[in-house]
Structure formats: structure tokens, C-alpha cells
Amino acid sequence: MKVISTTAEMREVTRALRRQGKTIAFVPTMGFLHEGHASLLRIARKRGDVLVLSIFVNPSQFGPNEDLDRYPRNLEGDLAIARRENVDLVFTPVPKEIYGPGYQTWIDVTEVSKHLCGASRPGHFRGVATVVAKLLNIVHADVAVFGEKDFQQLAVIRRMVEDLNMDTEIVGGALVREADGLAMSSRNVNLTPDHRRRALVLKRALDRAEDLAAAGERRVPVLLEAAREVLAAEHEGAVDYAEIRDAATLETIETLSGPAVFALAVRFGGTRLIDNTVLLNGGARVRGEKTRAPIAEATVTP
Amino acid sequence: MKVISTTAEMREVTRALRRQGKTIAFVPTMGFLHEGHASLLRIARKRGDVLVLSIFVNPSQFGPNEDLDRYPRNLEGDLAIARRENVDLVFTPVPKEIYGPGYQTWIDVTEVSKHLCGASRPGHFRGVATVVAKLLNIVHADVAVFGEKDFQQLAVIRRMVEDLNMDTEIVGGALVREADGLAMSSRNVNLTPDHRRRALVLKRALDRAEDLAAAGERRVPVLLEAAREVLAAEHEGAVDYAEIRDAATLETIETLSGPAVFALAVRFGGTRLIDNTVLLNGGARVRGEKTRAPIAEATVTP
Secondary structure (H helix, E strand, O other), X not given: OEEEOOHHHHHHHHHHHHHOOOOEEEXXXXXXXOHXXXXXXXXXXXXXXXXXXXXXXXXXXXXXXXXXXXXXOOHHHHHHHHHHOOOOXXXXXXXXXXOOOOOOEEEEEOOOOOOOHHHHOOOHHHHHHHHHHHHHXXXXXXXXXXXOOOHHHHHHXXXXXXHOOOOOEEEEEOOOEOOOOOEOOHHHHHOOHHHHHHOOHHHHHHHHHHHHHHOOOOEHHHHHHHHHHHHHOOOOOEEEEEEEEEOOOOOEOOEXXXXXXXXXXXXXXXXXXXXXXXXXXXXXXXXXXXXXXOOOOOEOOO | OEEEOOHXXXXXXXXXXXXXXXXXXXXXXXXXXXXXXXXXXXXXXXXOOEEEEEEOOOHHHOOOXXXXXXXXXOHXXXXXXXXXXXXXXXXXXXXXXXXXXXXXXXXXXXXOOOOOHHHHOOOHHHHHHHHHHHHHHHOOOOEEEEEOOOHHHHHHHHHHHHHOOOOOEEEEEOOOEOOOOOEOOHHHHHOOHHHHHHOOHHHHHHHHHHHHHXXXXXXXXXXXXXXXXXXXXXXXXXEEEEEEEEOOOOOEOOEOOOOEEEEEEEEEOOEEEEEEEEEOOXXXXXXXXXXXXXXXXXXOXX
């Protein structure tokens, strides 16, 4: 496994690999890797001759009052996981390798970015889209794997890659949960023990909506009201949003008819957690089936 | 020579060529080709195994009150020139091949786009940057050649390609003039005979500044005042801008010290003409030297 920290070297190495006819599979991350990232690496490992991991806490996707400074980091731990997952190349640029002098180009995916996290975090998806486009180009990615936990991010990236005719296949990997149901996130480490316990309310709210949908409820306001009642029981969690939307466009819907995402963002102290589930994704699902996802095969959301 | 009208086929054909180890040189145009375009094709012909020309009048770079509807077109004439210049592939998409259903991704190069044409044509460079990124991806361009007549466009594209780490070398081709000095432009055909004659004032204004700079004048306000006097003599030409700026950043300057561009935009009736010259580009230039450019070798502006 080789660790590369400059953009110039990574471009050169991957360009040469492409010329040799190798396919390159890529997992971009912000580091502090957990089992969710490992599952993405395993998906990617099967999709390319060469597996590239990037670790870059991207400043441009954090707002001025967000948690860039306290975003957790652990390079040694990350490299150990990378080795275990048979990563070939690790890209660890410092910010000035990505945003050099005079940097001024930004990519906006205007509609899919508008709502949900885009509404609470202005500029967030502009930063995400831009850095992902750059990273895909730098590593010459044939395939790139992103977690479905960041559901809207995945929708933004799919749309960008299609719209800009980029030559990378985008693959989604299923959300991975802790044994007790909390969605795995690098940010979980910032929760107090009390908030960690209370944070299980996100999964309970998703389960409530899934149960009702499985029982035949199709009215979105009814599903949301039931889920919001569950959330309201934890007075310490400040709900940023709790929305059920079309799974592809993220537009509002009134009735479940095709695949819809139920997406949540809740703050505990200074830590903002997100979670989601897809309702009516190929038929009703037995509650709890996704509590601990198996090592996910690639799933392609519409 | 093969003419391809769908994005899917062009991507597939050029992807296959790349895999065979061929290098692809590309000249994107809006059609109605003239000797300026031909000179770019000759530069590109020497730079790649495969020469691709695109002809696409890009709606997203025209404002609501601009000349999209009366932009001149002549596909048969264009194909004749393409054949003469040994083009291998011509890409002639209709707008819905480029902007499909739900299209929503836009690229902004924020600083270089701000002034000059960007100030008179809001959104213009957003449309240019976006369509160029798409075309470079669709044709898998190793090299792309753009005319220096659209000086700011070239600066925007260079910046975008560098910022987004795109794997295409951007090459500038020298501006080509008619025998009497008018910069070649597809839009010249829209000029009335009277305006066509009066339009020579652009070149006279550039010459005036060049003469003064060659004689040692370094004060930008003095150079501009002299050039604006020349422009003012043609009362029918409405000056959009006449500016001398740093050739790389397009920022304002007060004194000539390194390469600077003198850029002009003047309207005659409904037709807006642009022209430019680089002052202090490697030493003083003899007046008129560029009146009729030779078939230009690649020149790389900083």
C-alpha cells in the first residue's frame, strides 16, 4: 500500500495505471474510518484492479459555524483499516493541494441540493460536488463508491456525474449501523454518553414510519406525524428536518407510490446526526431487517 | 470523416479510441466556421491521432435578450471545411443531447468571469464553462484548442481545467483577421455593409494603444484614453468596454509591467464584436505584425 500526499503524484500514478488498462475503483472519505467505510472499500475492491482511498477533510463543505475544527481525525487508525481492506493507494492531501493559489471554480447541482441538508447547510453541497469532481479527476476513477447514509450527497453526486458526462460509475453502499441501531458516523465519537443513548431515537423514528408503511399506510403526512411524535419524546434532540421525499429527485410527495426516502437530521449538543431509510423500495420490508446490514453488495438507487 | 449526433455514441467511440492508446485533439465551436476555426483545426491536427470538431450553438451561454435565434448556421459549409482540414469526427448534437431532462449542474469560475464580457453578459461564462467541461468529457479530449480572440473565455477555461484537475491540455490559437484587419467572427455576417466598414475602428483602437506602448508609454489610463478617442470617432459603435488588464487574472492594472490584454467589445446595431491584443507580450511588437496572423502554432498564454 502506497500513501501519496500530492495531487501531482496521484494524477501521474493513476494516469499511468489507466494507460496500462487497469480499472481504478475509488472510495473518497473524510477519514476517521469505521465499519461503514470498510464496507464501501470491500464493494470497491471487487470493482477495480486498483483500489484507491482518499482521506481529506474538505474545508469547502463546512459552513463558518460548523465543526471543521473538531471533525475527528486518526490517520494511523485509518491506514490500519486501509491495509486490512487491501487498499492499493491512499491519497492524503493537505488543503492547499486541493485548493491552490487563485482557486475559484465551483460546481452547483441546483435542484437536488436545495432541500434537506442543503437548506440547513448553505454551500455544503457546492463544496461536496466540487471536491468530488476534483477527486474523481485526480484519481482517474472508473468506479467510485459512496455511502447511502449520506443519501442526498449520493443523489447530488449521481446527478453531477450524469450532467457533466463524467466517465465514472457511481455506486451506493448500504448504510451500516452499530449493534444498537445508531447509524455509523465519524461524528458519533463527539456525542456525550447521554446523547449517544438518546441518539437511538433517530432509528426508532425511522422504524415507526417503516412499520406504518409496511402495514399499508401511504399518506406521507400521517407517516411523518407518527415519526415526529417519536422524535419529540427525546427533548434534547433538536430536529433539523424529518422529511419523506421522492428517492431520486428529493422533491416533496404527499403519497407513497414509488421509492421514497425518509431522511432525518437531528442535533445533540454540537453534533448533528443524519439517518435515512428508503420506504417502498421494492416492496414492504420487515422491520429491523437493516438493523445491522451485511457487507453490502452494490445497490443502485434510482 | 464521421458525423455523430448523439452524446452516447460520441462517448463510446472516443472511449474506445482512448483505450486503443490514441490521443484525441478537440476543437469545440458554435459552427459557421471561418479561417479562424480552420487555423485551430490545423493546430489540433498536429496534436492528436484523432481530430474531433464539435458544432453546437450552446443555448446556456446566451442571455434572454441576446442573439441565440439569429446566430448564423451553415452545417454543409462547416462539414466542407472539416473535410478539408482532415477532421476525423464531427459532433453535432441538438440541445437536448447536451441538456437532458432534469439537467441542473453548472460550473462557475468566479473571479476570471467577473469583468469584461462577464459584466455585460451575466451567466455567459457559466454557460461556457459548463458546456466546455461536458464536451471535454464527452469526447475524452487529451488536447483542446480555443481561439485567443475569445480571450476571456480562454482564461476561464484554463482556470476551470486547472481548478477541477481535468485531464485535458488547453492550447490557445492566435486571433485571425480579415485582410482589412477585422477580427474574424461568425457574427461578422450579421453586420450591415456600413457597420462592416465602421467595425474596423476596433483594430484601429488596438493599434493606437500598441503604438503608444511600443513607444514606451506604460500608463494604462493614458493608453486607454488614446484608444477611446479613436473609438469615439465612430459614433455608431456603442462601446461595451475598452479595458487593459493583467493577461492571466484579468484584474485591473494601472501600469504596464508584464503581459497585459487590451480587450474591446463594441456593438454595431444588434451585433456585438469583440477584439483584443496582448501588450508587452515578450517585448514591443511592430505595429500591424498581427494584422494577418500566419497559421498559428500553439501559443500558451500564462
